[in-house]
Ligand SMILES: *[C@@H]1O[C@H](CO)[C@@H](O)[C@H](O)[C@H]1NC(C)=O
Ligand SMILES: *[C@@H]1O[C@H](CO)[C@@H](O)[C@H](O)[C@H]1NC(C)=O
């Protein structure tokens with residue numbers, strides 16, 4: 001199937017109306033029994049999630065959302081992380097407010113509002129992928145992301161997910177990467193389900209071999225692969241062809257995935273541009289200023305950002321032929337869309353289709369949605385999404 005490229009002008013609307021969401025705080029659940037199995041956060045605390053039960057005809061449908069929050073790639077980074085909310089479930093807030101794709105309001109989340117919805121806390125620093133048996137007595141850190149994924153899923157299967165008819169694995173940022181890494185495993189857990197698909201929100205971290213900062217990008221993922229010992233976790237379809245340290249870049253993974261995947265991302269992902277494109281030598285301050293407000297970028301900085309975008313487009317073209325791969329790729333200078341009610345319901349760059357509509361249509365096979373906004377050669381503010 002050929003790639004549909006939408007060439008539509010963004011219609012700027014003055015004063016869009018925002019949807020008022022009734023706050024929906026969901027309590028945290030700890031899996032204390034996981035501790036004896038060694039399925040624990042960096043600091044040894046138990047895995048945790050927030051669960052809102054499905055109702056009506058959504059009772060047998062499950063949406064599992066993996067929290068994001070970067071990675072740690074050295075012992076000292078992970079040590080610091082273990083003392084933060086991203087390395088310890090005990091430091092997580094006791095409630096999480098379910099918005100966007102997690103909302104139980106039909107107006108906001110028309111397709112999935114009555115599903116069982118789960119927000120899984122991220123506390124391992126490896127996108128739910130690590131499985132290191134040894135615990136260094138000097139640091140007492142546990143690198144057990146894959147075990148956490150496994151015990152959380154076992155817990156949810158017991159809660160009723162084993163009867164799932166429809167299921168989705170999703171997540172944003174490091175959680176969007178975790179979605180790609182764990183998608184086929186998730187599919188295998190619910191073999192009798194009708195329709196299982198994955199949605200990676202802002203998890204398509206590109207290698208961009210010819211764009212400044214490539215050493216930094218490679219080093220970051222190589223550090224995660226080494227420290228969390230991911231070589232055996234990563235698919236052999238990638239590790240047999242190239243250095244396993246490159247096999248966290250989604251462009252080397254998604255072609256070989258068996259489960260349908262939706263990529264939601266911006267060609268100008270603000271996190272990637274801010275943290276993955278920093279210049280090699282020097283002007284860190286200038287880059288900070290430019291990435292804080294892209295209107296202040298110099299022509300040279302804009303060139304780097306455009307080169308990054310071209311590489312992004314190229315990598316999407318290379319993977320985009322599968323009819324199962326849905327896409328909503330815009331030009332907003334943003335990172336993460338699904339957990340925010342405003343962003344989940346915003347149409348930016350692809351006509352009037354909102355992210356929620358595009359994903360609903362793709363999930364239920366009404367439309368094999370593949371939209372890439374190729375109109376803009378500078379990052380867009382997309383105030384309609386804020
Ligand atoms: C959530 O936790 C609070 C505090 O422990 C408790 O009062 C409340 O009943 C809990 N809510 C639900 C839905 O279990
Ligand atoms: C996808 O299609 C394009 C154009 O038809 C082609 O150039 C590209 O090699 C294809 N990619 C793959 C992975 O098959």
Ligand SMILES: *[C@@H]1O[C@H](CO)[C@@H](O)[C@H](O)[C@H]1NC(C)=O
Pocket residue numbers: 008351352
């Ligand atoms: C988008 O919606 C506006 C207002 O409803 C309408 O005027 C316009 O034609 C629509 N644009 C597209 C591309 O459908």
